[in-house]
Amino acid sequence: MSQPHVFKSIAHGVKDHGVETMFGLMGDANLFMVDSFVRDFGGRFVPAAFEGSAVLMAAAYARVSSRVGVATVTHGPALTNCITALTEAARAHVPLVLLAGDTPVDNPRHLQGIDQRELVQTTGAGFVQLRSPATVGKDVARAFYRAQVERRPIVLNMPVEFMWETAAYEMQVLDVFTTPGGVAEGEVLDNAIGMIASARRPLILAGGGAVAARAQLVKLADRLEAPLATTLQAKSLFNDHPYNIDIFGTLSTPAAYDLIAQSDCIVCFGTGLHDFTTDRGKLMKDKRVVQIDADPTAIGGGMHPDAALIADAGLAAETITYWLDEAEIPASGFTRELDTETLTAHPAGTARAEEGFVNYVHALERLEEALPKDRVLVTDGGRFMTEVWCRVSAPDPRSFVSTVNFGAIGLGLQEAIGAGLAAPDRPVVLFSGDGGFMMGGINEFNTAVRLGLDLIVIIANDSAYGAEHIQFVDRQMDPSLTQFHWPSFAQIAKSLGGDGVEVRSDAELETALTALRDRKGPFLIDLRLDPMDVPPMRI
Template identity: 30%
Template sequence: MNSAAPIPTQTNSPALLDTAEASVATLITNGIDTLYALPGLHNDPLCDAVYKRRDEIRLLHARHEQATAYMALGAALSTGRPQAFAAVPGPGFLNTTAALLSAEGTCAPVLGIIGQIPQRDIDRNYGHLHEIRDQIGMAAHVAKYARRIRSAQEAPRVVSEAITAMLSDRPGPAVVEAALDIWTQRAPFAPTQPIAKADDDLLDGGAVEHAARLALAAKRPMIVVGGGALDAAEEVRALAEFLQAPVLSYRRGRGVIPTDHPLAINLPQGHRLWPQVDLVIAIGTRMFIQEQQWGMDMDLRVIRIDADPEAPNRHQAPDVAMIGDAAAYTASLVSALEFGGSPSSACAFDLEAEAAWLAQRAAALEPQRSYLNAIRGALPADGIFVDEVTQVGFASRLLFPVYKPRDFISPGYQDNLGWGYGTALGVKAANPDRSVVAIAGDGGFMYQAGELATAAQHNIGLVVVVFDNGMFGNVKRIQQERYGNRIIAADLKSPDFVALAESCGVAGYRADSPAELEKALGLALERNAPALIHVRCGEMPSPWDMLLMPRVRG
């Protein structure tokens, strides 16, 4: 008698993972190899999930939640790739929100993974440790995507949706939260596919052709680039060279065209030329300064390329709006120009005269200019410079030479004091083989001075230059100039910064001149180990007449 056929054994059933493990697996799938975190009860399962896969993802812990988010921000700004941090709910989450706001303002793909109290108790005001009302609603104010992971089954999908949102259209941050009891809930795990930034194949050909006609008819065109053009450097250069149009970059757009390119101009030069411009091509920029401060009129035609559908009409409607990828649209515009006409024989502006004017004006910004020259002299050509809200930082936005995109890291319009050191730690952590120099004032550096210990803990070879003038420089200047020299809350008493650094295991140097700074910086960069250079300085001349300039049109 024949026996019944055996029942086949299932050998390829999905793995059973808990929510934390599934979330970490989804991060790894999407190329996220670092989680910046400060451990705590509500995220213990998440940290344990990272430990289990420590060969594929590392956890860099800091001394304050703000630093974890800033580190993720720096890593995102310097690479253009998604980065992640984790914090406990309530006070831990709130400590990260300044960095999330900066990520929103700088279009940085930063994912915040936030813990929560037990799921059934959320928003019931019981008094749990770190309980907060409507945490995910708060997150929605500073993130493109904010959602709670409600079960293990949906963890991979929610994390994938968050990464998709971070990379789509105008990039930006996302936040997901998970309750303590949900982290350990288990379910079958089906791996997700890596999220890729969508290619913008469907370009508006009519808009491109219209833009090309306007560009060919223009006599004095100018190109203005922002952070949205960082991945379109080659295309922007081709456009500029075809039209022989100057390219204005400032802060987030610096490096899209090299500082030493003959068509490169910066903010005050652009302001001087602005009344003569008859066409502006704005690529990946809010163009807030030009539209709201310098002024517009009916004689100025406007072409905009932007990933954000709301951006072109935020101030006034442009003549042409192309919504999508900056590189794709700029390349298409160059092709249309090459097909439709001949390039101009020369730039309509005397940029050599403008360069001479800027050099003369920059001579008034001493010692900032000399200190920046010292940093540029010691920093390799491919090194990364991290800007901070300080007197030398303001001058750097005008005077520091930048040769490639993402080599000048700036906080953008939030301009939040104290952002720099934690952000720069993330820059260096994500770019360990490149030299990274951050600057800070004595006021701003104290926001995250405790992270010197983090640099030593993880051997993050960042060099920070602290310019110490014993004051909040901008605050004091405004009080002197506008409030009858009634000085309040502007003077600062600081620690011995070198001793502070050395007590944390970070090398400390002193430099009292630009020459000493360049020498100390060279030594510190050669070591590729955490270092601080203390520069004692006094009050510095104001750069603001070259940054905030009056209306000249409209």
């Protein structure tokens, strides 16, 4: 039998890892691989309008589907266009493989030549070199293995001169062990359990690394009679539990913030405890902190815990519960003191607004009521998102994607597309600011139209860069440099093949919500907001 070309072997290796959908843009160094993935192996290729968008789509696809996301770009500027997206995905701990073509090794003066390894390293992503035509299977397998065990993007470098060479292909898939085999015993475990057992007001906090351990964490919390909270990345994990206080930190309700202040021991599972979670350390002051994470680098990253365990969240929770039972430790009784009616209730909004604008909080409350309940919720970055996180629900953490791990704006619509393809039978709701939509949304809105996605885009439009606008206002300075006269986003949505409605009053909001029920494809609601009357950011 004739030996396959390298481009076909790469596509074969990707397919061997169970990949059905690949996002990307084609160029000189990857077009034949993409063609083979589709024609020879039955894969689906989703072309983006911009290379960084492809990485973001793959990242959201991975988050919602719990599979490795896959994207591909060609060399030179195609990869440099992915830097922000790779950084976002790396900081979000997303398992993702980016197949990146590279210029010929024997032409160091190639116009699009660049040191890819050095470039990728700055983003926090990993790098795997395709070493030779004979090692394709092993190199592809290593990229997928590392993406899963390191929980970050891995860039697989594919030299263009290899593509039409031939070599035997051998299937290579490395088994991945993602759960530690046990919890540390001895003094470390004893100290942690001792702190938990002696607490009178313990609280269980779950982050993105503990999403799969919901049942074990609930059992531990019920055993301790401790309330449950999450970080933003685990939003909605404890929906419907009677002692769920929702998001922990600067996004907490006033009642939940006070409850956290009263607690004396925070047991943290799968969270890095950054400044927004701890309110820059204030919420952890004078408390015992037990931190449990499968990732050793997460321990002590945000603050120094009193006890730490390197362990899977579910296994650790089971172990702690077992020893509490063995020692016959009584429940704390903390939850018996709680007024559950106020724990998750944020202050209500008002319909009052200046002429030509809608009140943002009131609009969010109406959207929470009217949007499809089985939604996947995606949020861009920016001033408006904190109220969305607090007031708009998601069914579970896998149905919530926030693009704020790098503090960037303009990443939301791209991730909404990836989320939509990972959950094709469910509507996706994206909240974005006007600046973020102009920066990264317009160029991919038509991609959503081409794909026929059930996508609802809500633009919080104050015709300004809001976070900067409010800083000028707070200092009694002229904010005009932050203000813009954007085109009509509703008309842009229509020109790109979707539908859109502009909302400047409560009556128009109700009309938009009625039209929403009859949508046929991507649908945009442009909420016109007064830049002087928007709730301040909570982070």
